[in-house]
Amino acid sequence: MYKYNDFDESFVRNRVAQFSAQVARRIDGSLSEEEFRPLRLMNGLYLQLHAYMLRVAIPYGTLNPDQMDQLAHIAETYDRGYGHFTTRQNIQYNWPKLPDVPAILSDLADVEMHAIQTSGNTIRNVTADHFAGAAADEVADPRPVAELIRQWSTDHPEFQFLPRKFKVAVTGAAADRAVVRAHDIGLVLKRQDGVLGAEIIVGGGLGRTPMVGKTLKEFVTFDDLLPYLEATVSVWNLLGRRDNKYKARIKITVHEHGIDDIRARVEDRFAAIKPTFGGVDMEMLREIEGHFVPPIFADKPVDAYTRAYEADPVFRAWADTNLAAHKAEGYAIVTVSLKKPGQTPGDATAEQMRALAQIARDYAHDELRISHEQNVILPHVHKSNLPALHAALKAFDLASANVGLVSDIIACPGMDYCALATARSIPVAQGIATRFEELKLEHDIGALKIKISGCINACGHHHVGHIGILGLDRAGVENYQITLGGDGTEDMVIGDRTGPGFAYDEIVPAIERILLSYLDLRDGPEETFLATYRRLGLAPFKAALYPAKEEKANAA
Amino acid sequence: MSRPFTPKVITANALLQGDVIYLSESGIWVRALHEAALILDAARAEALLAEAQKDGMVVGAYLTDAAEGKHGPEPTHFREEFRRTGPSNYPHGKQETGARANV
Numbered sequence: 130m131y132k133y134n135d136f137d138e139s140f141v142r143n144r145v146a147q148f149s150a151q152v153a154r155r156i157d158g159s160l161s162e163e164e165f166r167p168l169r170l171m172n173g174l175y176l177q178l179h180a181y182m183l184r185v186a187i188p189y190g191t192l193n194p195d196q197m198d199q200l201a202h203i204a205e206t207y208d209r210g211y212g213h214f215t216t217r218q219n220i221q222y223n224w225p226k227l228p229d230v231p232a233i234l235s236d237l238a239d240v241e242m243h244a245i246q247t248s249g250n251t252i253r254n255v256t257a258d259h260f261a262g263a264a265a266d267e268v269a270d271p272r273p274v275a276e277l278i279r280q281w282s283t284d285h286p287e288f289q290f291l292p293r294k295f296k297v298a299v300t301g302a303a304a305d306r307a308v309v310r311a312h313d314i315g316l317v318l319k320r321q322d323g324v325l326g327a328e329i330i331v332g333g334g335l336g337r338t339p340m341v342g343k344t345l346k347e348f349v350t351f352d353d354l355l356p357y358l359e360a361t362v363s364v365w366n367l368l369g370r371r372d373n374k375y376k377a378r379i380k381i382t383v384h385e386h387g388i389d390d391i392r393a394r395v396e397d398r399f400a401a402i403k404p405t406f407g408g409v410d411m412e413m414l415r416e417i418e419g420h421f422v423p424p425i426f427a428d429k430p431v432d433a434y435t436r437a438y439e440a441d442p443v444f445r446a447w448a449d450t451n452l453a454a455h456k457a458e459g460y461a462i463v464t465v466s467l468k469k470p471g472q473t474p475g476d477a478t479a480e481q482m483r484a485l486a487q488i489a490r491d492y493a494h495d496e497l498r499i500s501h502e503q504n505v506i507l508p509h510v511h512k513s514n515l516p517a518l519h520a521a522l523k524a525f526d527l528a529s530a531n532v533g534l535v536s537d538i539i540a541c542p543g544m545d546y547c548a549l550a551t552a553r554s555i556p557v558a559q560g561i562a563t564r565f566e567e568l569k570l571e572h573d574i575g576a577l578k579i580k581i582s583g584c585i586n587a588c589g590h591h592h593v594g595h596i597g598i599l600g601l602d603r604a605g606v607e608n609y610q611i612t613l614g615g616d617g618t619e620d621m622v623i624g625d626r627t628g629p630g631f632a633y634d635e636i637v638p639a640i641e642r643i644l645l646s647y648l649d650l651r652d653g654p655e656e657t658f659l660a661t662y663r664r665l666g667l668a669p670f671k672a673a674l675y676p677a678k679e680e681k682a683n684a685a
Numbered sequence: 686m687s688r689p690f691t692p693k694v695i696t697a698n699a700l701l702q703g704d705v706i707y708l709s710e711s712g713i714w715v716r717a718l719h720e721a722a723l724i725l726d727a728a729r730a731e732a733l734l735a736e737a738q739k740d741g742m743v744v745g746a747y748l749t750d751a752a753e754g755k756h757g758p759e760p761t762h763f764r765e766e767f768r769r770t771g772p773s774n775y776p777h778g779k780q781e782t783g784a785r786a787n788v
Binding site: 155156158161162176177178179180181209223224225226227228473544545546553555556559602605606607 | 698700701702703704705741744745761762763764767768771772773774775777778779
């Protein structure tokens with residue numbers, strides 16, 4: 130993985146020193162809150178409902194074991210002994226105290242991490258496919274491009290005061306695991322005639338106005354990629370609306386001007402700035418690529434795996450749900466679920482983080498990833514190591530066999546923590562997961578993505594959940610709207626709203642009614658919830674959700 | 686015609702700890718809602734808020750509705766209920782410090 134050079138090291142250290150001085154000046158009264166707020170946000174420090182919250186970037190979701198150990202150390206030393214992995218491949222600490230934040234940032238710098246541009250109207254942490262460098266279906270590893278974008282966008286002088294935040298996601302595979310069509314810019318790496326490049330998708334986003342991203346250009350070679358991105362952000366920076374923050378994101382700019390108009394402007398801008406790059410971007414990319422050489426994969430038998438798979442039903446259940454196809458013979462990608470039913474989605478204790486770090490050292494070529502689905506990935510595990518790895522996970526309560534199932538729920542922090550939230554998300558996720566564990570229906574229901582947001586900003590990606598739940602404040606009471614049929618993959622679809630929302634104590638039974646109907650309606654166990662919904666549409670699920678109303682309508 | 690004034694408290698977050706605080710009758714900031722001053726008229730509310738917003742050791746002071754309870758002010762909206770209690774997924778925040786005692 131990427132290793133800081135002297136420039137990165139001194140840049141991050143200087144920023145820590147700068148922000149430490151700003152914190153000191155805030156505490157001694159030299160800076161007012163009004164002056165301090167934009168400075169703390171530039172460094173990832175929010176003030177939430179109960180406490181400060183520090184959002185730390187995990188660029189393109191990649192961590193090494195020493196970094197994971199340090200995240201555990203920070204959780205234990207300055208926080209409440211846990212961290213929350215988010216839907217944007219960040220980790221959030223929910224309880225830091227202002228005077229401790231400089232020390233936390235210094236500890237992060239010790240392991241080449243930071244919280245820069247995890248907030249504010251800047252280009253945020255660049256996310257990527259969490260199976261990057263390991264997936265069997267990959268054209269190219271997206272991480273070198275993501276790292277190039279991180280370096281280019283960090284403290285980019287033109288892009289520190291954008292109309293609004295700007296999020297970039299990169300995938301190197303046709304199967305989109307990085308939700309690239311819901312980002313301001315999404316890149317899909319492709320190879321054409323032996324040359325690597327990317328499809329550039331622009332103007333996707335969720336939030337108040339969900340939009341599926343549109344193709345700005347089918348193929349841009351790596352040679353032109355960075356100037357093309359700069360041209361795109363630059364066009365939006367001038368054109369994007371600053372009069373209304375709800376209309377400031379590039380998705381609205383694209384919608385208002387049309388993709389053809391935006392493309393013409395980007396092409397003009399690109400022609401003007403391309404010569405100024407002079408090839409230095411490609412030199413940097415080549416240097417970065419050298420940091421992402423795949424590990425040396427072992428060629429050895431997988432008998433230990435086969436034996437355990439046949440003999441141990443618990444191991445088999447876990448292997449069936451939590452493993453994905455690896456590009457190397459004899460290897461698997463492991464998803465470690467942070468979704469034990471009843472647990473807060475995405476939370477890991479310091480002890481669990483340390484265990485994961487050690488497991489990565491012992492069995493997974495020293496690599497970890499954080500997925501936007503709030504799980505931890507061990508991207509390179511030889512199958513012969515899986516039984517021992519599974520046993521190690523079990524010892525730390527990390528062996529839930531539920532990846533991609535009903536209890537593998539994305540949930541934002543919601544009103545349990547977030548100052549913007551209009552309702553809680555976490556207890557709804559806990560309630561659904563616990564209920565379906567009681568019903569023992571999880572495996573019967575099969576592939577399902579439930580996504581929950583506690584406000585319209587949609588950090589929980591509810592619009593693209595097969596079942597999406599949006600928590601709102603309706604006349605001073607928590608109320609939950611349901612959407613069905615959303616899909617965050619390469620076939621991205623925004624879900625359909627079912628109708629009136631449900632009270633806090635009605636939402637889990639409502640989800641149960643939807644899923645029991647699905648079991649009745651499906652064409653057999655092979656037909657997933659999403660496929661059934663696409664075949665039948667909203668009507669039968671609506672009937673199950675609002676039974677009284679339907680009866681009334683029938684009687685009339 | 687303006688809406689009739691409803692009883693309020695002044696709340697904010699503490700600069701250093703970041704935790705929820707309330708303005709008491711004696712003008713000092715307290716950690717428990719039931720120790721807060723319940724403000725019954727608009728003019729006093731505005732005057733106290735203006736004063737609170739000048740305090741450099743607190744952040745984001747605002748007025749929020751509250752009702753007179755048996756042991757002092759109580760929240761009228763669930764957001765303020767969570768703020769005076771803490772998150773529902775862990776026993777962290779005010780619920781562990783006893784700031785919610787006697788309510």
